[in-house]
Amino acid sequence: MTTARTDQMTLVAFLQASNVSVYSGSWRYPSAATDYLDVRYYQRIAQVLEDGLFDLLFFDDRLAMPSIYGGSPDEAVRYGARPIKLDLSTVLGAVAAVTEHIGLGATYSTTYYPPFHVARTFATLDHLSGGRAAWNIVTSVNDAEAQNFGLDRHIDHDKRYDRAEEFVEVVSKLWDSWEEGAIVGDRDSGVFADPDLVHEIDHRGEYFTVRGPLTVPRTPQGRPVIIQAGQSGRGQQFAARWADLIFTSDPSLQLSQEHYQRQKELVTEARRDAQSVRVLPMVYTIAGETETIAREKEAVFLDELVHPMASLTLLSEVTNHDFAGHSLDDEVTDELIDSISGIRGLVQGIRRHVGDGKLTLRTLANHRATLLQGPRFVGTGAQIAEQMREWFASRACDGFVIAATHFPGAFEDFVRLVVPELRALGLVRTEYPGTTLRENLSLDRPENQFAAERRSIDS
Ligand SMILES: Cc1cc2nc3c(=O)[nH]c(=O)nc-3n(C[C@H](O)[C@H](O)[C@H](O)COP(=O)(O)O)c2cc1C
Numbered sequence: 001m002t003t004a005r006t007d008q009m010t011l012v013a014f015l016q017a018s019n020v021s022v023y024s025g026s027w028r029y030p031s032a033a034t035d036y037l038d039v040r041y042y043q044r045i046a047q048v049l050e051d052g053l054f055d056l057l058f059f060d061d062r063l064a065m066p067s068i069y070g071g072s073p074d075e076a077v078r079y080g081a082r083p084i085k086l087d088l089s090t091v092l093g094a095v096a097a098v099t100e101h102i103g104l105g106a107t108y109s110t111t112y113y114p115p116f117h118v119a120r121t122f123a124t125l126d127h128l129s130g131g132r133a134a135w136n137i138v139t140s141v142n143d144a145e146a147q148n149f150g151l152d153r154h155i156d157h158d159k160r161y162d163r164a165e166e167f168v169e170v171v172s173k174l175w176d177s178w179e180e181g182a183i184v185g186d187r188d189s190g191v192f193a194d195p196d197l198v199h200e201i202d203h204r205g206e207y208f209t210v211r212g213p214l215t216v217p218r219t220p221q222g223r224p225v226i227i228q229a230g231q232s233g234r235g236q237q238f239a240a241r242w243a244d245l246i247f248t249s250d251p252s253l254q255l256s257q258e259h260y261q262r263q264k265e266l267v268t269e270a271r272r273d274a275q276s277v278r279v280l281p282m283v284y285t286i287a288g289e290t291e292t293i294a295r296e297k298e299a300v301f302l303d304e305l306v307h308p309m310a311s312l313t314l315l316s317e318v319t320n321h322d323f324a325g326h327s328l329d330d331e332v333t334d335e336l337i338d339s340i341s342g343i344r345g346l347v348q349g350i351r352r353h354v355g356d357g358k359l360t361l362r363t364l365a366n367h368r369a370t371l372l373q374g375p376r377f378v379g380t381g382a383q384i385a386e387q388m389r390e391w392f393a394s395r396a397c398d399g400f401v402i403a404a405t406h407f408p409g410a411f412e413d414f415v416r417l418v419v420p421e422l423r424a425l426g427l428v429r430t431e432y433p434g435t436t437l438r439e440n441l442s443l444d445r446p447e448n449q450f451a452a453e454r455r456s457i458d459s
Helices: 039-053 074-079 088-098 115-128 143-147 157-176 235-244 255-271 291-305 310-319 333-340 344-354 361-367 379-395 409-424 450-459
Strands: 010-017 056-058 104-108 132-138 183-186 191-193 225-228 245-248 278-286 376-379 399-403
Touching: 010 245, 039 088, 039 409, 056 088, 056 132, 056 409, 074 310, 088 104, 088 115, 088 235, 104 115, 104 225, 104 333, 104 344, 115 132, 115 157, 132 255, 157 235, 157 450, 225 235, 225 409, 235 255, 255 278, 255 379, 278 291, 278 409, 291 376, 310 344, 310 361, 333 379, 379 399, 379 409
Parallel strands: 010 056, 010 399, 056 104, 104 132, 132 225, 225 245, 245 278, 278 376, 278 399
Antiparallel strands: 183 191
């Protein structure tokens, strides 16, 4: 078993397949690029991140426009509250073509996609990128997504996770359905592959019936890297069982430390090596040549560019709750929080962060100027690097998911101003050590379950 590197941070970039980042209003920033429907936009961003030796870039996803607020997508469309999301496999294919080392992650839902499709998509990406694919497993969040896939309502939270458990079992079996060395390619005898090493999986479960085998052979990583970001108790358990990288989002250092410790305990309880599983909080960074420049940028975003309607629209989206019937000065009561069926933990986190004071919808919406909660590190490269060092050293994380204010400028600033400072502190790498994403993350190559079964029968 390999031992995970613990003296250096894992760096992940949080991307959206559009020009709106997790900051609503980000598309309005003067230097935000406008060519987001052109493949070169994504390729340019990826190359910046690879220059900064990021481990991974990953795209979030949602399978519907925000249309919970007021029961319509109008406000999302009007204010650019993330109404556009391009298909991720196409985007990542184009990014793979112009990069060599950086990991390529995409979000795919276990609630609305079939497992065969997901297994095939990521196996293909793993081959075409030379072993750099990563899958962010999500169970999806709201009714608008359900309504694009033939359902009226989003499936219940715990049932979504039951389904996700079986989904990932099926996907893993499909990835293993081709054993190592199955392809013979013997032109003389005419034997292409060894059928003894290619398996029908014959899965018949509560949610899925899948025969297999996959139509894509064993991939360079064996199985793509798994990402998960469940924040509820059930979500954390699910992540502990399956994920190589666990994304978190907590507004303060202390909450992050508690989360980190709990999540690592759960990984150990799941009989996995807690060291090799990385817990990575998302943070928003705004870097400037001086602190004043960074603070000015922050003020432009928060005070000038974020429209309260865009924030409320996004808040409705992630909580699956229509806030249109409320005024901005309404209090966010415990009753209201209990009625939220989407990402309830987000509102609970902000409630804890605000403390005993009255929490109004306006305050909540201001916090939601950024789509997910998480700390904001603002300042010079050295100041941001120091904050990151503090979190890393005090066991709040194994690295970070860096969220951008705007594309590609925020990542250009990060790579130009923060990465050299992190390097000077010895906290990030100076070259990619391996070829595949698993190698770069020092993760074990998973054993093929069919090969393991055969070996145990033979012995
Ligand atoms: C960094 C980060 C990225 C996320 N990306 C997505 C995403 O792309 N799509 C999605 O539906 N949910 C996304 N989520 C939400 C989680 O998958 C999860 O639903 C949420 O954290 C609530 O946890 P729970 O489902 O255990 O209640 C993300 C969460 C975090 C912290």
